[in-house]
Every structure is written in C-alpha cells, then in structure tokens.
Amino acid sequence: MPAAASPDTYDLAVIGGGPGGYTAAIRASQLGLKTVLIERENLGGICLNWGCIPTKALLRSAHLFKDMQEAAVHGFTLPGPPVIDMQRLVGRSRAIAAQLSQGVRYLMKKNRVTVVEGTARLGAAMGAAVGEAQREVHVERAAGASTLRARHVILATGARARTLPGMAADPDRMWTYREAITPQALPKSLLVIGSGAIGIELGCFYRSLGSHVTVVEMLDRILPAEDAEISAMAQASFERQGIGFFVGTRVESMDNEGDGVTARIRLASGEVQQLTAERVIQAVGIRGNVENLGLEQTRVRIEGTHVLTGPFSETHEPGVYAIGDLAGAPWLAHKASHEAVICVEHIAGVPGTTPLDTSRIPGCTYSSPQIASVGATEAQARAQGRSIKVGRHRFAANGKALALGEPEGMVKMVFDADSGELLGAHMIGAEVTELIQGVAIAQTMEATEAELMHTVFPHPTLSEAILESTLDAWGRAVNH
Missing domain, CATH: 3.30.390.30 (FAD/NAD-linked reductase, C-terminal dimerisation domain)
Known part of the structure; x- marks a missing residue:
C-alpha cells in the first residue's frame, strides 16, 4: 500500500475504542496499516468499562456471598453472618475495569496505534495525490477541533441502553445498566424490565445480596433467545431463589413519585396490576450510536438505529465500514472483535478472508x-x-x-x-x-x-x- 502522505493522513481511522474498535486498530497495525483510533470517553468501550467486565466482577462477589452463607454445609463455622459493604464491593469492580482500560491503552502504544481523545465526525470524501480516495475525519477535542484524513474508516461507536417511551432513566430510581452496577446502597426491592442476559444477570446479582426482585418480560418466556427447554429450567431455578416473574406482560407506565417507582403493567390476560419497587432497571435492548457521525452526508444506510453492512462490514459508502453493536445483532463483544479482524483483513487484502457466520457465535448469561x-x-x-x-x-x-x-x-x-x-x-x-x-x-x-x-x-x-x-x-x- 502507498505510504501515508502526511502526519495527519492514515491508512485507517477507527472511530470508537470498544472491543471491536481497539481490536480493529491492533490488527490493522499488525498488517502494516498506519492507524489512528479516536475515542471520546474510555478505551475499552461499554463492555470493558460498564458492561461485560464490571458485571462479572459483581456477580463473582455475589457468588462468594452465597458460598459464605452455605459454609456450614462444607464443614466451616464462621464467626457471624457476612456483612455487605456496597462501597467496597462496587469499588472492586470499578478497579478491575480501570485496570483493563489502562491495559488497552498499553496495547495501543505497543502496537504503534495513534490514539486521539475526542468526538469524531465524518467529513468530505476527496481524491488523494496518490490517486486513492481519502476521507476527512473531524475531531472535537478538549484542546480544540482538528481534522485528519484516512483512506478507510471503520465506525465502531457501539450502542447505548434503550429506554421505554416516556420512561427516561433517572440516576436515583430508574436505572439503566450504568446506574445498576454502581449502586450507592442495596435496594430492598427491585423491578427489572426485560429478561434478556442483562436483565437476568442484574436480577440475580441483587437477589443474591438480598433484594426482593421482580422481572417483567413482554414475550411469553424469559431469555427468549435461548432454547425453550433451557428457558423453562432457568425460570424455575430463579423462582426457587425468590425472583418473581411476569411473562407476556407489558409495562404501560411508571410513576416516579413518592418513596419508590410504581409500574402499571398489563398481563397477557388483559388484567392490569401495579408493582412498586425502590428501584427499576430497564433492560429492554439497545440503540446504536448513529447520531452526530456525519452519516447524512454519505450513502451509509441506517435501519432503525443500526448501520446496514455487507459480508465484510462494508457500508454503502465506499471506504466506510461499520462493526460491532452499531452494525446490529448479535450484540456481543466477541462478535465485534471477530468482525473487526475480518473487516481489517478484507481491507488489507489478506488472502482467504471469509465472512463471519453469525449463526455460530456463542451466547452466555452469567446468572446463577x-x-x-x-x-x-x-x-x-x-x-x-x-x-x-x-x-x-x-x-x-x-x-x-x-x-x-x-x-x-x-x-x-x-x-x-x-x-x-x-x-x-x-x-x-x-x-x-x-x-x-x-x-x-x-x-x-x-x-x-x-x-x-x-x-x-x-x-x-x-x-x-x-x-x-x-x-x-x-x-x-x-x-x-
């Protein structure tokens, strides 16, 4: 490939530093592409900082708490019942996330990837002196705006939690996963809306620590992406642990007044009930971060809140690619990472590169x-x-x-x-x-x-x- 024309010109610009973005940057550098990674918040993205990793740390703590309560079965006598220190429990998970984020920063330096901290937006496409098309990428940084150029751009901006219409998140009572993994105190009661992996994991975490947990699912069974037989076994197990379920149930409204949150729900039978809890977690899916990327000036196509891509993550705009949660289901970190490698190897012309078979991607729920x-x-x-x-x-x-x-x-x-x-x-x-x-x-x-x-x-x-x-x-x- 031709050498870059100037210090601010790159073979590849990656927008977003989550599992897909930083993996793409590393693989591109390994293949000899001059690469820049632009991240507006934390290297490692949602998965490392607010999702996969810190939630597993919390679930490990909850599992340990359960084991301590059952110590007598194994022949151990403890001086007294274990006491929960939420500040230390949450602090451990945040420290692990911070450590791994710094690890990603080290990997960027090790692999000679330029990291720019700021918010990126696609600019105009243009011809280059070497005869290949380039694209401007405008970056808003704390020190001011700047512009760089790249022959290829990978969009890896991820996604954010979706909330129900008219039920916006409230950091104090109506949580998304971000608030749910950094609680100041253990709520006595919790209503979880949605029974996918996130809702079930968080419900199990809080139930293990002693919260009264109720889960509402709009579809006719929990964990709807799983085999029906496994879903039924899971619900039976969770119910034995004390988690309550309403399936085939729709949340029609929520009243965030008084001492807690009151949800009005409609059961499959048509019956209307009210549920009250100290806190509510909305785990009803995600929205792709497609806004403010400059896509309206391109031929990139959006369906819902996700970018449409081809077999190698290519969009309808030449030289622009999209990977990870931004490009649609399955919304998994390991899918994003694998997709990133395939995309970059396709860009670099690596022989034998084949599309990702999304039907063979494992899915995991770290419940108990x-x-x-x-x-x-x-x-x-x-x-x-x-x-x-x-x-x-x-x-x-x-x-x-x-x-x-x-x-x-x-x-x-x-x-x-x-x-x-x-x-x-x-x-x-x-x-x-x-x-x-x-x-x-x-x-x-x-x-x-x-x-x-x-x-x-x-x-x-x-x-x-x-x-x-x-x-x-x-x-x-x-x-x-």
Whole structure:
C-alpha cells in the first residue's frame, strides 16, 4: 500500500475504542496499516468499562456471598453472618475495569496505534495525490477541533441502553445498566424490565445480596433467545431463589413519585396490576450510536438505529465500514472483535478472508445457574425442516457438579439425524459459559456425533456432560 502522505493522513481511522474498535486498530497495525483510533470517553468501550467486565466482577462477589452463607454445609463455622459493604464491593469492580482500560491503552502504544481523545465526525470524501480516495475525519477535542484524513474508516461507536417511551432513566430510581452496577446502597426491592442476559444477570446479582426482585418480560418466556427447554429450567431455578416473574406482560407506565417507582403493567390476560419497587432497571435492548457521525452526508444506510453492512462490514459508502453493536445483532463483544479482524483483513487484502457466520457465535448469561448456547435451538432446527436427534444430560448425574455442590442444570445437544452434523448446544448449570467454547470449536471443525463420541473427555469434569448428551442422542448414554 502507498505510504501515508502526511502526519495527519492514515491508512485507517477507527472511530470508537470498544472491543471491536481497539481490536480493529491492533490488527490493522499488525498488517502494516498506519492507524489512528479516536475515542471520546474510555478505551475499552461499554463492555470493558460498564458492561461485560464490571458485571462479572459483581456477580463473582455475589457468588462468594452465597458460598459464605452455605459454609456450614462444607464443614466451616464462621464467626457471624457476612456483612455487605456496597462501597467496597462496587469499588472492586470499578478497579478491575480501570485496570483493563489502562491495559488497552498499553496495547495501543505497543502496537504503534495513534490514539486521539475526542468526538469524531465524518467529513468530505476527496481524491488523494496518490490517486486513492481519502476521507476527512473531524475531531472535537478538549484542546480544540482538528481534522485528519484516512483512506478507510471503520465506525465502531457501539450502542447505548434503550429506554421505554416516556420512561427516561433517572440516576436515583430508574436505572439503566450504568446506574445498576454502581449502586450507592442495596435496594430492598427491585423491578427489572426485560429478561434478556442483562436483565437476568442484574436480577440475580441483587437477589443474591438480598433484594426482593421482580422481572417483567413482554414475550411469553424469559431469555427468549435461548432454547425453550433451557428457558423453562432457568425460570424455575430463579423462582426457587425468590425472583418473581411476569411473562407476556407489558409495562404501560411508571410513576416516579413518592418513596419508590410504581409500574402499571398489563398481563397477557388483559388484567392490569401495579408493582412498586425502590428501584427499576430497564433492560429492554439497545440503540446504536448513529447520531452526530456525519452519516447524512454519505450513502451509509441506517435501519432503525443500526448501520446496514455487507459480508465484510462494508457500508454503502465506499471506504466506510461499520462493526460491532452499531452494525446490529448479535450484540456481543466477541462478535465485534471477530468482525473487526475480518473487516481489517478484507481491507488489507489478506488472502482467504471469509465472512463471519453469525449463526455460530456463542451466547452466555452469567446468572446463577449460568446459561450458554451456540447454534440452532431445537425449535429452529425443526423449523428448518431437518430430521434431528436431541440428547440431554443433567448435572445431577455428573460427579464434578455434585462435588462442587451445584448439581442443577443440563447440557442439551441437537444433531442432524441423517448426517450427524452438530446443529446446536444449549446448557444451563455450573461454569457452562466455559464449557460452550468446546462445542463452538467442534462446530467450526464440522464435527459430527462420531468425532465427539471418539473424543476422550477427562473425568471427573463438567465437560463429560457434552459426551453424555451426545451419546444420549443416539441412545448410547452410559451415565443416564
């Protein structure tokens, strides 16, 4: 590729420093592209600073709290019941996020990526002296405005929490995930609107610490993206822990007056009820950050609040790409990172670069019990007209799960009955967010039931449930 013409001219400008953006910048630099990364807030984006990482730190603390309460079962006597210090609990999660954000900054320096702190906006496209098109990128910085040029631009501006119409977030009572992971005190009661991964994780966190938690879901079951059988097991487990659920229920209004928030809900039957809680968390999806990017001056197409892209993240505007949450579902950090690598390698002309298969991206919910899945659900496989075989293995028959004191859960495997192709895997139970990657690798390698059956799984491990559920699909289960 031709060398950059001036210090302010780059091969690639990446707007947004989240998992997709910083991964794109690193890979581009590895491939010899002069790269600039523009971030307006915190390197690492929402995932590292306000989502994936700090929530897992909080959930780890909640799990530890639960273990301490059950210490007597393991033969330990504590001097007294554990006391929650919310300031220290939250402080630990914030410190971990800050550490990782600094780690991203180190990676930028290590990989010779120029980092510009500011808000970027696309400017005019123009021809370059070397005969290749360039695009101006205007950056508003604390020290003033500046303009740089790049031959390619990747938009990785991510997304933000969506709120219900007329129910704007209130830092004191009506929270989004940002307020929910930095509470000043533990609320006695909590209403969670939405039962996707974020809503369920936060609901489990607060319930573990002692809050009275109620979840309202508009669809007919919780965790609607998961296999229906796994969803049902999850709801039953959460209900045993004391979480209340209203499914097929719509929130019509919220009154943020008095001592708490009162929600008016309409059940599937048409009955109207009122629910009151100290705090409300809205976990009803996200909106892509498409505003103020200068897209109106381009041919970039927006559907809803997300940018339409092609197989290599290209938009309808030559030289402009979009990745991660901005480019649509699935809204997962690991999808954004993988998408970033494919996009950059396509830009650099790396031979053999292939589009991302979004049907094989694992999804994880770090609740208690954990939930993880990859590929087609049983219902999706049947809807495709396939003849299928389904195998199941419950953790109650798994020695490692019993030793851990976490026998609740199951691994469910879905195969094509004729070819043996592994179509999907769905799990609920201890550490299934770690187990799922083994199945994801098997799918990538196009493994069938034969390869899984011939794989030696170590004993005693939770992973044996993958083998047993595979054997069960063919009527050959041993420990069943």
